Amino acid sequence: MQKLLSEIRSCELCKAHLPLGPNPIVTADPASKIVIIGQAPGIKVHKTGVPWDDPSGKQLRKWLGVSDRDFYDPTKVALIPMGFCYPGKGKSGDLPPRPECAPLWHKPLLSKMPNVELVVVIGMYAQKYYLGSEAKRTLTETVxxxxxxxxxxxxxxxxxxxxxxxxxxxPWFEETVIPELQHRVSKLV
Known part of the structure; x- marks a missing residue:
């Protein structure tokens, strides 16, 4: 696993497309039980090198019902984005994740984590990739x-x-979905 993580962290495949240059962000461990598949690091995460180290991450940890300590313990939670590097700014937020990362790195990473019991797919890019034709027409319908x-x-x-x-x-999301998510996550961390 460490060799693979080192290869990912030194990847420069899409260097020419990254305004701030490559800085692949990922954490994983063979013991990971939960995998969080997000979109791509934002500019703050690109600078700190810490996944989900921003307001989105704070909200995600609240939704999951986990402490920072558990969230950042790779033996419990692997943090794998669809695009490993900050993709740059678009008209209304960050650009989409680079399309090269997931096909190149996800399968090898997941194959080294035999204890995974739950994969949390965040946002449309992760849902389309992992749920494929099973994903609904909209994110709201899928969630x-x-x-x-x-x-x-x-x-x-x-x-x-x-x-x-x-x-x-x-409002049904926080009333119905979040309690179910927290229940499942609490059994795994």
Missing amino acids: GAYKTYLPDFFPLPHPSPRNRFWLTKN
Whole structure:
């Protein structure tokens, strides 16, 4: 596993497309029981090198019902983005994750984690990649049908503060989905 993580962290495959240069962010361990598949690091995470070290990460840990200590313990939680590097700024937020990373690195990483019991897929990019044709037409429909994907996958919206409107419009998410997520996560950490 350490050799693979070292290879990922030194990857420069899409260097020409990264405005701040490559800085692949990933944590994983053969003992990991939960895998969080996010989108791509934001600019703050690119600078600190710590996954989910931003307001989105704070919200995600709240949704999961875990402490920082458990969240950042790779023997419990692996943190694997769809795109390992900060992709740059777009018109309305960050650009999408680079498409090269997941096909190149996810399968080898997951194959080295035999104890995984839950994969949390955050946002449309992760959901389309992992749920494929089983993903619903919209993110809201996919998250609403979360029971369909259990016990292997648990779809979530992105925990970004930019999604406050979505959370306000979909109160069922925090009333129904979050308690189920916390229950499942608490049994694994």
